[in-house]
Amino acid sequence: MTDAAHEGHRAGIIPAGHWLTNEGDRDGARIIYTHEQIQQRVREMADEITRYYPAGEELLVLGLLKGSFIFLADLVRAINRPLHVDFIVASSYGSGTTSSGNVRLLYDPMAPIADRHVLLVEDIVDSGSTVNRLAEALGERQPKSLELCALLHKHVAADLTLEPRWVGFDAPREFLVGYGLDHAEDFRHLSFVAGL
Ligand code: IMP
Ligand code: MG
Numbered sequence: 001m002t003d004a005a006h007e008g009h010r011a012g013i014i015p016a017g018h019w020l021t022n023e024g025d026r027d028g029a030r031i032i033y034t035h036e037q038i039q040q041r042v043r044e045m046a047d048e049i050t051r052y053y054p055a056g057e058e059l060l061v062l063g064l065l066k067g068s069f070i071f072l073a074d075l076v077r078a079i080n081r082p083l084h085v086d087f088i089v090a091s092s093y094g095s096g097t098t099s100s101g102n103v104r105l106l107y108d109p110m111a112p113i114a115d116r117h118v119l120l121v122e123d124i125v126d127s128g129s130t131v132n133r134l135a136e137a138l139g140e141r142q143p144k145s146l147e148l149c150a151l152l153h154k155h156v157a158a159d160l161t162l163e164p165r166w167v168g169f170d171a172p173r174e175f176l177v178g179y180g181l182d183h184a185e186d187f188r189h190l191s192f193v194a195g196l
Helices: 003-010 035-052 069-076 129-139
Strands: 030-033 059-065 083-091 104-107 117-125 145-153 166-170 193-195
Touching: 030 035, 035 069, 035 145, 035 166, 059 069, 059 129, 069 083, 069 117, 083 129, 104 129, 117 129, 129 145
Parallel strands: 059 083, 059 117, 117 145, 145 166
Antiparallel strands: 030 193, 083 104
16 A cells, blocks of 8 residues: 555545555455455355255356355355356445345346256345345246355345355454455455455
């Protein structure tokens, strides 16, 4: 972080953590989950997922973009079952840090859903609006099973219609970035999760 940026941060002009990079200066960053912790936990979750589904049954792993892209890439490589990958794009947040609760489906998976084991992969469950909206939309298409795997769960959602069967970490109720999670599109590429 440059001196000017540091002063800007101190003065509240530059958001905390704006200088965060994978290597180098992490002064002032509050790393919540390290790369190593995440990798270990993702392997554990993949083992649990592998055991949950009968051998030989094929999964359709549906990643919710953009936040799940790194998590999904690590997760599917450790799942020992035949699977296909597709994505869903939903949008509820603008550039702010609070959910609008108004979730739009921007891209619908091309893959057929009916009679398949669908595993939805989320980066983080916050208000639950996104999960509820997707569970409704996907449930209507008669999957053989529908489960949710979330890297992070803030446990603030009051009425989740689909509880995640697998959760990486019970996350603190603050705004988190890295490992796919963004703040106004910054920080997705970080290999760790930090608090802003
Ligand atoms: P929900 O609909 O309120 O549960 O929000 C879910 C979506 O909001 C996630 O898929 C994220 O993209 C985003 N989100 C929620 N909390 C955070 C956070 O702490 N950091 C970054 N993105 C978040
Ligand atoms: Mg986001």
